[in-house]
Amino acid sequence: MTGKDWLSSRRAEVAADRILDAAGDLFAKHDVASVGMNDIARAAGCSRATLYRYFENRxxxxxxxxxxxxxxxxxxxxxxxxxxxxxxxxxxxxxxxxxxxxxxxxxxxxxxxxxxxxxxxxxxxxxxxxxxxxxxxxxxxxxxxxxxxxxxxxxxxxxxxxxxxxxxxxxxxxxxxxxxxxxxxxxxxxxxxxxxxxxxxxxxxxxx
Structure with a gap:
């Protein structure tokens, strides 16, 4: 694995964690079942397309x-x-x-x-x-x-x-x-x- 590939993998991990952190903040304030993908994307500061690139569904x-x-x-x-x-x-x-x-x-x-x-x-x-x-x-x-x-x-x-x-x-x-x-x-x-x-x-x- 090249250094560039490793960096790309690490960035993907950080991005996924950021999305999960944002989801956790929403779960702490709202019923889990009521939190939608749009809400999570908005809280994470990313587009729906970006969110679905990391997590294909809820x-x-x-x-x-x-x-x-x-x-x-x-x-x-x-x-x-x-x-x-x-x-x-x-x-x-x-x-x-x-x-x-x-x-x-x-x-x-x-x-x-x-x-x-x-x-x-x-x-x-x-x-x-x-x-x-x-x-x-x-x-x-x-x-x-x-x-x-x-x-x-x-x-x-x-x-x-x-x-x-x-x-x-x-x-x-x-x-x-x-x-x-x-x-x-x-x-x-x-x-x-x-x-x-x-x-x-x-x-x-x-x-x-």
Whole structure:
């Protein structure tokens, strides 16, 4: 790759980020579903033609924005919980911290507003990036069968999006629910029986 090609690629990356930044500003002030491509182009200070050169439609732009923010949030969460050595405590801290980071961001919390159909829940369920980041976090706590981890990650994403849409009474209430119901499933003690699908299949096949 020539220096000129690299520069062109870098400029495209900067331009795309500028557009996503402008979209984020709009998401913080308006319902996500109501923000159109014309609005984003105007906020970014570019033409519609330029906007569509980087993002061919609103769905592609939404996906790019969610994935960029997912990587950023995951990095923040990992840094804030990296000093916790106990897997269960780190899991609990990771879950509560992730929800706090989403709620502290007007642009991200708007994706889970209950006034309209929460677009964030659908995006989180369909995003391979979010699923992969969640699976990676679970694997960092303890090794396990990849298929089991993937199913747990999908379930965990649903739990977190549910709490973002329908919060508990307060932070203590949410932490208690996560600690009682989620942590034992995601990160069981060595003395606790396994509760994954593979162990259930083994039990069924070994029974008379």
């Amino acid at each position: 769905e592609v732009l939404h996906t790019a924005y969610v994935h960029r923010e997912a990587y950023r949030l995951h990095k923040q969460m990992s840094e804030l919980t990296s000093g916790i050595t106990d897997p269960r405590e780190r899991l609990l801290a990771g879950l509560t911290t992730s929800m706090e980071l989403v709620r502290e961001s007007p642009a991200l919390s708007s994706w889970f507003a209950t006034a309209d159909s929460p677009i964030g829940a659908e995006m989180a369920e369909q995003s391979e990036v979010i699923q992969a980041l969640t699976s990676g976090f679970l694997l960092s706590l303890r090794p396990d069968d990849p298929d089991v981890v993937h199913r747990r990650a999908r379930w965990l994403v649903r739990v977190l999006t549910s709490l973002l849409i329908f919060p508990g009474r307060d932070a203590r209430d949410e932490r208690a629910m996560l600690e009682e119901f989620v942590v034992p499933m995601m990160c069981p003690n060595e003395t606790e029986p396994a509760t994954n699908a593979s162990s259930l299949r083994t039990d069924r096949t070994s029974s008379p």
